[in-house]
Amino acid sequence: MSSPLAVSGRVAWWGTSWLRGHIVADQLLDALLTDSVSHLVSGLGEGGPEPILTALARLRALGATGFGAALPAEGDPVGLGGPAEFNAEALEVGEAVIAIGAGVGLTPRAVGPTYEWHARPAAPRQLPDVGEADRALRTALLESARDLAALDVARWRPEVADRLLNLRHVVPLAAPPGVPARCVDLAARALQALEIVDLALADDGGAITAAEIAARRAALVVLERAGRRALVAACSPEVWPPS
Known part of the structure; x- marks a missing residue:
């Protein structure tokens, strides 16, 4: 079972589905091991690192009711609620998982074929709701398409122009039982x-001047932020609508 979701999103979806009894442990592990051979978690027990399934079971015993993703970036710590030590670590790696109700956050690092997770105390967070994130993403797509057209995107990145003209073609995502269909759709459009x-930022050499490079980046700032926030909302059970 392959998924384009970041590992934090996969833990959020499949971990929550497992926690709520919709899937069994083997299905959870199948989803997490698509790009790795193991996941080890440190910082929860008194011993050394433990397998992620053991760690998630420990978090369930601590009161976890679900797992949510965070995808922070500089200036936009979306999905994080503190404290500062946890936020700094999550910002450094670009993602994290929050054990909702357990007061614990996990940050991943890929070390060869293994993900090594570090557990720290984590505070409750404020999140955009799914409807708000959906509306912001739709608006950002329209505004970015307009701005990129003004910058003649078809000249320097024809594949980006093609994607913007074909926004209705969204690659469907595999999701476990229990994830609302609206969130699955929102996650797919956020990844798009x-x-x-x-793609648009892949080759700054395509722009002639530094001003054009800056204009291109400015046209994409809002879309990148809206995409991350939409993905966090779609991967955060606290704000899921009833399925």
């Missing part, structure tokens, strides 16, 4: 937006 940003 972030892919457009990556």
Whole structure:
């Protein structure tokens, strides 16, 4: 079972589904091991690192009711609620998982074929709700398409122009039972937006002047932010609508 979701998003979706009894442990592990051979978690027990399934079971015993993703960036710590030590570590790696109700956050680092997770205390967070994130993403896509057209995107990145003209073609995502269909759709469109940003910024040599490079980046700032926030909302059970 392959998924384009970041590992924090996969833990959020499949971990929550497992926690709530929708899937069994083997299905959870299948989802997490698509790009790795193991996941080890340190900082929860008194011993050394433990397998992620053991760690998630420990978090369940601590009161976890679900797992939510955070995808912070400089100036936009979306999905984080503190404290400062946890926020700094999550910002450094660009993602984290929050054990909702357990007061614990996990940050991943890929070390060879293994993900090594570090647990720290984490505070409750404020999140955009799914409807708000959806509306912001739709608006950002329209505004970015307009701004990039004014910058003649078709000249320097024809594939980006093609994607913007074909926004209705969204690659469907695999999701476990229990994730609302609206969140699955929102996550797919958020990933589409972030892919457009990556493609558009892939070759600054295509712009003639520094001013054009700056204008291109400015046209994508709002879309990148909206894409991350939409993905966090879609991967955060605290704000899921009833499925």
